Amino acid sequence: MAKHNQRGYKFYVSFQTTGGRCIESGWEYREDAQDRLRDARKETRPQTGEPKVLTRRGLMAVSPTLDPENQSAWCWQDSDGRMRLR
Numbered sequence: 001m002a003k004h005n006q007r008g009y010k011f012y013v014s015f016q017t018t019g020g021r022c023i024e025s026g027w028e029y030r031e032d033a034q035d036r037l038r039d040a041r042k043e044t045r046p047q048t049g050e051p052k053v054l055t056r057r058g059l060m061a062v063s064p065t066l067d068p069e070n071q072s073a074w075c076w077q078d079s080d081g082r083m084r085l086r
Contacts, residue, residue, distance in 0.1 A: 005068040012059055012068060013037055015075060016049020021062055022075030024051065 009026030011033035024040065027033040033053045040051045059066035059073075066073050 004071060004074045009068065010055060012054050012056070013040060013051055014054050014059060014062070014066070015040075015051050017075060021049075021066060023059065023066065023068060023073050024075055026068060 004023070005026060008028040011027045011030050013024045013027070013033055013036050014021055015024050025033075025036055027036065030053065037051055037053050054062070056068060059068065068074075
C-alpha cells in the first residue's frame, strides 16, 4: 500500500464521515489546503460532514486516531460523492 502522508505536509483537509473523521489530503502550505477546502465544499454531497483544514496537532486534538502516519486515518471519495474511510 502506498504511503499517503509525506514529510512536507503541514496542513490537512479532513472530513467527517459516517465512520468518523478522516484525512482527505495533505499540503505543505495553508493556502493550498484552503484552495482544496473550497473545491471540496463544491464537490461533496450533503451526507459528508463539513471539511476542515487542520494541522497535525489539530488532527490529534480531534482524535488520537487521526495520525497522518496511520494509513487507516486517510479516506477517499466514492462514486456517490461521500467520503469513506480506507
